[in-house]
Amino acid sequence: MDAQRAEVRALEAEIAALQQACSELPAPWEGTARDRKSFQETYQSDTKKCESSKDLKSQLGHLKSELSFLSTLTGFNIRNYAKQTEDLTTTEMTEKGIKKVVQRHRLSGNCHMVTFQLEFQILEIQTKENLSSVITELNIIMEPTEYLELSEFVSRAEEKRDLFMFFRSLHFFVEWYKCRKRTFKHFKVKFKVFEFKHIWKMKLVVNLEIQS
Template sequence: MDAKQAEVRVLEAEIAALKRAVEELPSPGEDTARVQKSLQEIYQSHPEGWVSSKDLRSNLGHLESELLFLSTLTDINIRNYSKKTEDLTSTEMTEKSVKKVLQRHRLSGNCHMITFQVEFQTLEVQNKENLSSVITDLNIITEPTVYSELSEFVSRAQERRDLLMFFQSLHSFVKWCEYRKRTFKHFKEKYPEAVLLSEGASSSYMGIRSPSQPGFELVIVWKIEIEEGGKVFPKLDLLTKVPQQALELDRNGVVETAPLSFRTLLGVLGIEAALESLIRSLCTEENN
């Protein structure tokens, strides 16, 4: 009997080790050969396990194709993900017992040029009637970027513990940043002498100078705003720099009303056409 009990204890220890190896993802660089060998021994000792293995491979392939589709659709790529589960249920089980499970998630990825790391906890509470799950903690880290508008939004998403809003707004924010960059680059290439991008195409503002009228300069400030609810939209403003002598001759207040007129032009023509009209009105020889 002592020999049998010792054998049982050895088997129980091996089973516990295998469970831990399956449930916990190995850290980068960790040797996984032992885990793979142990799993292979299990399948060899239980031939019916190979059927389940084929089903798992088929299911894994389906999930990978869905993940690829979502990455293409949202431009969000998840590179690493891990999860740890902790059972908080009381050991004294009764008819009115409530099952509580705490899960700690960690993932990292990127959305175009913006990389992020997200850590969050979910608490699942289950009773006989229903199952509920809430995010109890959320921490988001983004790599330093030239997009200053992003930091305030990330802080707000953490405070609200709204992970879905973070990903949805991040996707829209990146789309607008890419559009702004392409637009600035287009006008710089089309009007190289008139358009100034002192901080490159990724800047949030663009300068326009008249080649034939020194001292006249317009600055387009293009910010990307994120509302409290996560809605993303562009906000463009016009700043003017005009010599004092020209201001004294401006009896109709054209320079003073230029920012308001520019907003009206945006509403009528749209962003690209409004910028095109503004550049041509200031820089073409016939208008000069």
């Protein structure tokens, strides 16, 4: 008996909760208008996200294409890149309209057969009139090579903290190396042909002497 009463009370509570929920429902026209507005806002938001996503994909594709073109043109291929930024602006600088930022860059890559790693630091100072940037640190890490000229170029670029000098010197070195390799291959083939002709003539002379 007690179990039945408990079940009845539970059913009554459930019915009361449903009635309360029904009384709080909006009128049909109010619900329709609100749902329509909510749908439009959601659709517009999704449309903007989709357009933004398409723009990002298009921009990314353009950047990849441009990077591939530059790699083909210069021979440089950047594999890894990382950047850290530190704001050194003080309260006094802010009051004077000055902003001081340090950027730390790290990258690795190759120029044809030569691999390298670069770590450099750039100090940027921006005022109301202009913006100045200067490389304050430059470390170049390269695999040991038999070419002393390349090591000298690297040391000079590090000493002067000149990135342009490094890339230009490495590019010219690689072009010189490729030209030297082609020249060596050309003369090697010529020498083999000359050697073959010389041996063939010697054999011909020997055969003629034997026949005579």
